[in-house]
Amino acid sequence: MTFEDIKNKEQKYMMHTYGRFPAALVSGKGAVAKDADGKEYIDFTSGIGVNCLGYCDDGWVKAVSDQAAAIQHISNLYYSPLQVGVAERLCSLTGMDKVFLCNSGAEANECAIKIARKYSFDKYGEGRQKILTLVNSFHGRTVTTLAATGQDVFHNYFYPFTEGFDYVVANDTDDLMKHIDDSVCAVFVELIQGEGGVMPLCREFVKAVADVCAEKDILFMVDEVQTGISRTGSVYCYQQYDIKPDVVTSAKGLGGGVPIGACLCNEKLADVMSAGTHGTTFGGNPIACAAAGYVLDTVTTDEFLSSVREKGDYIRQQLSGMANVKEVRGMGMMIGIVTEKDNAKAVAAACVEKGLLILTAKNLLRMLPPLNITKEEIDRGLSILKTVMEE
16 A cells, blocks of 8 residues: 555544654664655654664564464463563562563553552551652553643543542652642652653652652652663663662563563562452563563663663764754653754654654654664764754
């Protein structure tokens, strides 16, 4: 099918839930995608942080293909060596005690919310169920994770939203303390607000959250759906903040391109969720776990993490000298670009025309390149971006 055929069928048969760029991607290798008409694109999006090893990494393809040929699904009524392998690896990398495997970031966050409320209910009884999140946060698109999201624009249409959330101004310790009372069971934060505009939290604020949570037996939970799996230059971003959360959620890059999420908890919470209190049909699927096992073996070595930090530094250095760049922020290979002309959406659209895929978030450009992107691919993409920014 041509692009126009695909576009027309999409309009006819699919719900109009996405604003799409005019490209139909059909194949790819590394950081280069190809569309239905044969045009190539340098991809600085990696499927919104999912394709952490780019398109069709040889080892990833073999791991997925071999598993698909062995057994594709068994349900969670039976034991799976692949599941326990991924769980063991995640616990080893993080120092966490237990893992729940699911299919997405929103599901991982739902699990975290349930852990927080059940832990507090078991220990303190009813009335201690409020979870504090941050203004400008994003935690998912289910009715509950939309309620957890601290952006008014998402609190529309789908009433009634799940109760029990309140919102603290990011990096404002005084506002945090005003919200802490006997009804709070958890504080849930993104260390870098991705959809909120690539906004890192300051260390002093994060320490204040950790301290008050420890003092009052409030769970400190970190949403690492976008920042996790080596995206920021450490396996999880919290490892650069010198903190130990009670709960960490993960997804996106964990499977390298197949759906998988994870909710990790510490020893204190190891027995909170018992049989029947939570579950999933597809979570921890053998194919997804085979992909995740390969990803974790690849992206967590010291050499790989060092390369992520070096490439992130290089990209930020190159961006800082470009026309129309007002500010560059982020960590590792999670990068936000504030434009002087406040024209991020127009820039992103123009980049697609010239062969570069790039994201937006709020009113800025956002880059989440494959973590194994080559220097040549980086330079090709930056060259296109530079041309567009000068126009």
